[in-house]
Amino acid sequence: MKNQLLKIAIFAFIGFFTFSCSDLDDNEEVGTVDIENLIQKESELFGLIERVAETDDDDEITCIKFLYSFTLLEFNTDLLPVAQHVVSSDPQFSSILEGIAAGNSIGISFPIQSILDNGDEFLIQNKDELKQAIDDCILAQQDQIAGNCRLVQEECVWIVSHTDGEDTYENAVFNIANDGTLKFYNNGIEYEGARIVYFIEDELHTNITINIIDMTDMTGIDWNFDWKTQLLSNDEMTFTNDTGTFLLTKECDEENYCTTLVFVECEDVVGSEISEFIFEDYIPCIIQISNLDELTIDDTIAFYETEEDANNQVNPLSQTSYQNTASVQIIYVRIDYIGSTDFILIPIEIQSISC
Template identity: 35%
Template sequence: MKLSLPKFSILLALLIITACAYDEDDNLNNTPNGEFMEIITTDSDLFKNLQDIASNDVRPDKSIACIDFIYPLTLFVFDNSNELLSSHLIIDDDQFSSFLEDLDLSLSISISFPITSTLSTGEEFIINTKEELKAAIDECLNEELVFECNQLIQSCIWKVGYSYNYSNDYLGGIFQESNGFTTLNVNDVLMSGSWSPFIIENELHINIGLNDTSEIGTFFNFDWKVEYLDENSFLLKNGDRELVLNQRCDPEFADCGNFVFEVCETEIGSGISEFILDDYTFCIFDTLELDEAFDINYYETQEEALNSTNAIISSDVFINSENNQSIFVRIDDDENDMQYVMVITLSSIDC
C-alpha cells in the first residue's frame, strides 16, 4: 500500500499512531508464531527507525519527532528460529527506548498490525505491514530533516569551523538568515544567496548558492552532503572537499574571529605589540569544538610545534618580532594519541 501524504503536512503537527496490541484474552490458545508475523530484526533500518522514534536525542538525525506512538503497545520477542520468547507491554517512550537498546542483537521483535495512523487533519490511514510502516517513517524522516535544516539557519547563525582534513581561508565566516535571504559574512564582505536542504536517496544535502563569482563563491557554491558531528555541528562534504559549520546561538560568538588576534601597537607605526597568548585559548577551543582535557601549547616555528620544543610561556607577555606574525599552536589529544598543529596570526594595529 502506498501512502500519499500532503507535502510537509507531516511536519506541521504530530503523526499519531495507535497500535492494536495483542490481547491474550481473545487468543488464549493462539501463541504468536514468527513464521506468520511481521518480524523486525535488530540489524534492520526499521529497527533503527523505531529506536529513533523512542529517542529524545536533540540531534534531528538521531530522533524522529514527527511520529509518536500512543501507548500502551505490545511487543513480541523471537529467537533466531522465530520462536516466541516473550511479550512485553510498553507504556512510554523511555521504556520503549530502553527495551530496544538492551535487546540482544541475535533476537527479533514484532509489533501487532494493523496500525491506525491519524494526521492532525483528522485523516486516517491504515498500515498493515512493516514495509508500509518503514515507508511512512522514511517519508516523515526525510521531510523532518529538510525542515530542521532550514529552521536551524533561521534560529541561529552558523560559523565556518576548523577542519583537520581540509584547509580553507574562510574560518570564522558567518552564515545567517536575513530578510528571507541567506547571507555569508567573510571578513566583513557580505554576500547573499540561498541555503537549500534536500534529500537524495535518504541522505541529507545542502545546496549553497551565493551570488558571488569570486574565490569565495567558488569555494562554497556546491551541493554538500551533510553529516552531523553533534547537535551543534555539521560536516559538509563534496568529493574531497570538506567544510565544518558550528551553530552559534550565544551573543558572544563574535568575540572569536578568524584566528587573527589584534592588539594595539606599543608605539604608533612600530608594528610591535604585547600579547598574552593565554587570552586566545578559549577562542581556539570554542571554535574548534575541542575537549577541555586537550593540551594546548604555542610555538614560534612549525618545526618546534611538531617536535614539541621551546614552547612559549603562554601566561607571560609575548612581544611579536614582526607584524602579522604566525604562531603555531599544537593541540594534544593524549587519550586518542593524536596531535594537531594549526596557525594563528598576531596583528599589531594602530589605535
C-alpha cells in the first residue's frame, strides 16, 4: 500500500458513555471480544503506541495526539477483560502500557476503512496494518475537529435515530462519561463498553466496542464497528459504515429521554425512604421502551401493587400521587388496547433515594 495511503492524522482517544458513577472491578468479566480486535503487547503496534505516549509534542511523532480522559480495556489470553485503565495524561498512558502483562491485549474493532481524497482505498484489517498506518501519520486541520470532539464529554447523552426506516435502535441512548467508559441503553437493557475516536486524514472515525450479554444478542454485532463519523453540528452527528447510517442527537434534559424501566425519586423527608411517584409521568417511557403503540383515548393503562391485582383489575393506584411502601418496589403496569382481548403486563421498579 502506498505511503500516502498509510497516513493517519490523529489517533485521538476520548471518553465515552456511562450512566452510573460506579467503576468496574479490574477482574470483573464484562464480555468477550474477537482475537483479531486485539493488539498484542509484543506487537510492533503496541510498541509504537507506547513510544508515542512517551514522546513530547516537539519530538519526532507529533501528529498522534490523545484526547484525555479515556478508558483502555485490557484482556487476558482467554480474551476475557481483566482490567480497565482510566488514562488522563501521556506519562500515565506510557506507564499503563508498560505494565500490560505479556500476552495480554487491548481491544479495537476492525476493519478500519475509508476512501481518501485521491480516490484510493485506505483499509486496515488487522493490528499489523494499523501499525503501518500510525507509523506514517499526517497533520491537517485537526485541531479544530479535535476541539469539536471534546463536546461529547459534556454531561449529556446521545439519542439514536435510524435513517433507513428501521426501528431496532430507535431512541436508544448512549451516555457520556469523562473516564471513557460507555453505557448503551436499548429497550430497557443496559450494555457496557468503550469508544475510541481518531482521524484518517481529515475524516473523523469512531471505533465502538459494546460488551455482549450472550451469544444470541445482536447488539454487539450491530454496533462493534469502525464508524465514519460526521459532525453535523454541536448537537448532531452521524455514524456510517457499509451496513447503514445512524443519526445521533445530543440531549441534556433527563426528562426528554428514557433508559430503563427503573424510576427514581428523592425522599420526601431525609431518611424516610418514602417518596412521591407520579406514574403518569412515566407512561411515555414505558410505551417507548416496551416498543408499544401510542395510547389512544380508548385505550387504558393502570398501575397496581401486585400482579394479582393487575390481572383482576382491582385496587388500581393513583397515577398522579403515590407513596411507595418499600425503598425499592415493583409496580405492575397493565395496558389494554381497544379491540384486543389480551392485555399487556409490564413490571417497573420504583426507588426512593436520599438526594
